[in-house]
Amino acid sequence: MNFSQLIGFIRGLFYKLLFFKNIRSSIFSLQSNSKIEVFNKMARVTIGEFAFIRKNASFRVDLDGELIIGEKVFINDNCNINCVKKVSIGRNTKIAPNVCINDHDHNYKNEGDSHLIKGEVIIGENVWIGSNVVILKDTVIGHNAVIAAGSVVKGHVPSNTLYLNKRESKYISHSKLNEVKSS
Template sequence: MNILTKIIKNTTAESRKRGVYYTLLMNLSYLIGISRGYIFKLIYFKNISSTVFSMQANSRIEIFNKNAKVSIGKFVFVRKNASFRIDFEGELNIGEKVFINDNCNINCVSKITIGRNTKIAPNVCINDHDHNYKEPGNNHLKIGEVTIGENVWIGSNVVILRNTTIGDNCVIAAGSIVNGNVPTNTLFINKRENQMQNFKSASAKTIKTAN
């Protein structure tokens, strides 16, 4: 009963801000996303453990091994064109109320954990493995783990590599490449240098920027 009351209050408040018509469209989108979430849970009923979560249009979960496991907390919301791929004995754990924006990719063959209330911007890639170009055969994967804490903000176009731990309450700046340990309560920024060269001059002008 408390949940129903909360839904009614939230819907009324959103209707005042957005308008009734647009609030209905938004809620319809949520319901469709929840339905798609249940479809994936039905397809991979042996692999996925979850309650209510939403996956919008063209987002998908692909599991390619009977030993792979996915745990999704309640009220996880995944926007469009996201891809979760779990293979071998991979274990993907997503905490409750995690938000994952458009075009994100998660590739898991070992273990990836995303803590509750974490927000992930568009075009983020998270990988717990990479490829060893020196070993072209079947053992070409270098495997590690990725752990992302609670209440983390991850900016657009971030790449998170294997053997990375991000502590609670961190902010990862847009465009960063993250590998290693990011302590709790940290703003992580990759520093870069941009070079601009005049077409009529051989000299280059370097401008330091931080994203």
């Protein structure tokens, strides 16, 4: 074990002690500038054995949210997880840099009395999530799925599949833009 891994395990222990009523875990590593923020005494975080969280990751759990990270999960640099209901990441899942996972949307239409529309994100076991992926509320990703880099995921991704967004390049000239703006 090298020095930076040791520091990561110590940081994980620090957050476990800081939020001792909210975080259940075994040994896990939380590298530099990564943080876990728990904003409500009802919020719960469960982190499996030997989960490894790289630099600059941010986990925010609020309201009665439940964040579950399985054993041997690897979360790379600059990942964000925002949880107010439930986010679950299955064991042996690998998450590349700059991934964002949200289990809620803001209620911009002001329907109902909550400022948030809550859902769940369930990620199966042995999943690979590529760089710059955004995973939205009400998403279930099956076991052994691969999510291609740059994808925006919402809905159901079956097990043992590759998910990618078909992207098209579209160019609109300035003159056409001006026509659209003036109409």
